[in-house]
Amino acid sequence: MSTGWFSAPAPVTQRVRAFFAPVNRKLQAPVIFDPCKQGGFILDTPPAPWIDLGWIQNFSRSATSKIASVNSGVPAIVLEQVRESTEGNVNFEFLSWTKLTMALATGSQHMNLLSTAQTASASADGGQATTAISMLGGSTASSILLTPSDAAQFSAGSIIAVDTDYTGQTGFVGTPISGAYLRQPLTDIDYIRRVTFNVAIVSQVTQNGISLAEPLPGGTPTSNAKVQQVAGFVDRLGGYFCHEWSALFVMEGSQGERIFFHYPRLQSMADAEEAPIPLSGKGSSKRVVLKSQFRALPVVDPLDAERVLCYRSFLPATYALV
Amino acid sequence: MQNAKDSFYMTLRSRLTAINPQRTIMLRGAVRPGILVEEAEAAFSQPPADVFVLRWAGLVTDMELDTAMACTECEITYQTCGSQSFGGLDRGRMLSAMDQELVELLQPFHAPKMCYTATPPSQMLTQVFWDEPIFGPIAEQRDMLSRSARVIVYSYLEQEK
Numbered sequence: 001m002s003t004g005w006f007s008a009p010a011p012v013t014q015r016v017r018a019f020f021a022p023v024n025r026k027l028q029a030p031v032i033f034d035p036c037k038q039g040g041f042i043l044d045t046p047p048a049p050w051i052d053l054g055w056i057q058n059f060s061r062s063a064t065s066k067i068a069s070v071n072s073g074v075p076a077i078v079l080e081q082v083r084e085s086t087e088g089n090v091n092f093e094f095l096s097w098t099k100l101t102m103a104l105a106t107g108s109q110h111m112n113l114l115s116t117a118q119t120a121s122a123s124a125d126g127g128q129a130t131t132a133i134s135m136l137g138g139s140t141a142s143s144i145l146l147t148p149s150d151a152a153q154f155s156a157g158s159i160i161a162v163d164t165d166y167t168g169q170t171g172f173v174g175t176p177i178s179g180a181y182l183r184q185p186l187t188d189i190d191y192i193r194r195v196t197f198n199v200a201i202v203s204q205v206t207q208n209g210i211s212l213a214e215p216l217p218g219g220t221p222t223s224n225a226k227v228q229q230v231a232g233f234v235d236r237l238g239g240y241f242c243h244e245w246s247a248l249f250v251m252e253g254s255q256g257e258r259i260f261f262h263y264p265r266l267q268s269m270a271d272a273e274e275a276p277i278p279l280s281g282k283g284s285s286k287r288v289v290l291k292s293q294f295r296a297l298p299v300v301d302p303l304d305a306e307r308v309l310c311y312r313s314f315l316p317a318t319y320a321l322v
Numbered sequence: 323m324q325n326a327k328d329s330f331y332m333t334l335r336s337r338l339t340a341i342n343p344q345r346t347i348m349l350r351g352a353v354r355p356g357i358l359v360e361e362a363e364a365a366f367s368q369p370p371a372d373v374f375v376l377r378w379a380g381l382v383t384d385m386e387l388d389t390a391m392a393c394t395e396c397e398i399t400y401q402t403c404g405s406q407s408f409g410g411l412d413r414g415r416m417l418s419a420m421d422q423e424l425v426e427l428l429q430p431f432h433a434p435k436m437c438y439t440a441t442p443p444s445q446m447l448t449q450v451f452w453d454e455p456i457f458g459p460i461a462e463q464r465d466m467l468s469r470s471a472r473v474i475v476y477s478y479l480e481q482e483k
Binding site: 007 | 387388389391431432447448449451453454476478480
C-alpha cells in the first residue's frame with residue numbers, strides 16, 4: 001500500500017441505518033452505545049441489545065434549543081450568552097411495517113391482535129383470545145418447546161406472542177421491553193401478551209415444539225411464559241403511554257468513515273401517521289411509509305454530570321487527515 | 323482517474339466470478355470472466371453476447387473540495403440471443419438473469435481504490451464509490467435483446483502513480 005494521507009472532504013453517504021434498544025422503564029436505564037468499542041460493528045449484526053430496524057429515509061434531526069444573549073450598557077451590547085433551554089427532535093420514515101417499527105411510529109400502546117376464540121364478540125383491538133399455551137422447560141429465544149398436541153396448533157408462517165399471564169399488576173408491564181403502563185388493574189389475563197414485543201414468526205413446527213425465524217426481541221422467555229397466536233397488530237389514536245427507546249442512527253461514508261447519532265432516550269412525540277410515496281412517476285402505486293417523530297430526553301453524562309440529549313460521534317476514514 | 327476506472331472494473335470482475343463463475347468469454351485465446359472494458363479491447367463491430375461491456379462516458383470534476391473529486395459515467399451494456407438449446411426462446415429470461423447479476427455486482431456500492439500499474443497492485447488511500455444503477459429499456463434487434471445501465475462512479479483524485 002502506498003503511504004501518505006489525504007484531506008477528506010465532507011462525508012458522502014447514501015442511506016441512514018436505524019437501531020433501537022429498549023430502555024428499562026422500571027429502572028430508568030437507557031442503553032449506552034460506545035463508539036470506541038462498538039463503532040466498527042457490521043451493520044447487519046449490531047451488538048446486543050441493539051435491534052436493527054433497517055434503512056430509513058428522510059432522516060432529519062433538529063435542535064430547538066434556545067440560546068439567549070445577556071446585554072448590557074447603552075447602547076446595549078452582548079456581554080455573554082446563556083443557554084435557556086435544550087431540546088432536540090428526530091424525524092424520519094420507516095421503510096417497513098413490523099411490530100417494532102409500527103410501535104415506534106405511534107404515540108401510544110401498540111398491541112398484538114391475539115387470535116380470538118370462536119365465541120368471542122367483536123372488538124376493535126382483539127376480543128377474548130384463544131387459551132394461551134404453556135411452554136416446556138428448556139425453551140430459548142429461537143425455539144419454543146411444546147407438547148406435540150400444542151405444537152400442532154401452529155404452522156410455519158404463524159406469528160406468535162410469548163409472555164407471561166397478566167396477574168393484576170400496575171405500572172410498566174412487559175419484560176424486558178415495557179409495552180404499556182397501567183394505572184389501575186385489569187381483568188384480562190392475556191393483556192401482557194397483547195402489548196408484548198416478544199413476537200416472532202414460526203419457521204418450523206416439529207414434534208418437540210416450534211422454531212422461530214428470528215429470535216424473540218426479549219431473549220429467552222421466562223419459564224412461566226405462554227404462547228398465543230397473533231393475527232396482526234393494532235394501535236389507537238388516543239391513550240397516554242409513550243414508548244421510550246435508546247436509538248442509534250448510523251451514516252456510513254464512502255471512504256469507510258462513520259457518523260453515529262446516539263440518543264440514549266427517545267420518546268415518540270406524534271400519533272401514528274403514514275405517508276404514501278409514489279413508486280414511480282408513471283403508475284399509481286404508492287409505498288406507504290411510517291412517519292416517525294421523536295423527542296430526545298436527557299441523561300446525565302457521568303463524565304462531567306452534564307445533561308445530554310444526543311451524542312454525535314465521528315470515526316474518520318483510514319488515512320484521512322483529522 | 324484511471325486507477326478508479328480500473329478498480330471499478332476489477333471489483334465487478336471479481337464479484338462476477340463469485341456470483342456466476344459460468345459467465346465467461348473467450349478473448350484473445352484466454353477464458354476470462356464475462357465482463358470487459360470496451361476501450362481496453364480491440365474494436366468490435368458487434369458487442370459480444372452474454373457478457374457485460376463497460377463503456378466510460380462523461381466526466382465531471384469538483385475541484386473545490388480539499389481533495390478533488392472525479393465523477394465518471396459508466397455505461398454497462400449487455401445483450402443475449404438466449405440459448406441454442408431452447409432456440410432462443412429463453413432470451414427474455416437470460417436478460418433478466420443478467421439484470422439481476424448486475425444489481426448484485428454493484429453491491430456494496432464501494433471498493434478499495436487500487437493501483438494496477440505494477441504487480442502486485444497496491445491499495446491506495448481512498449475508496450472508489452458509485453450510485454445505484456439507472457437501467458434503460460430493453461432494445462430488440464432481430465433475435466437479440468439488449469439493455470444498458472448507467473452508473474456514476476466517484477473517486478477522489480489523491481496523488482496517483
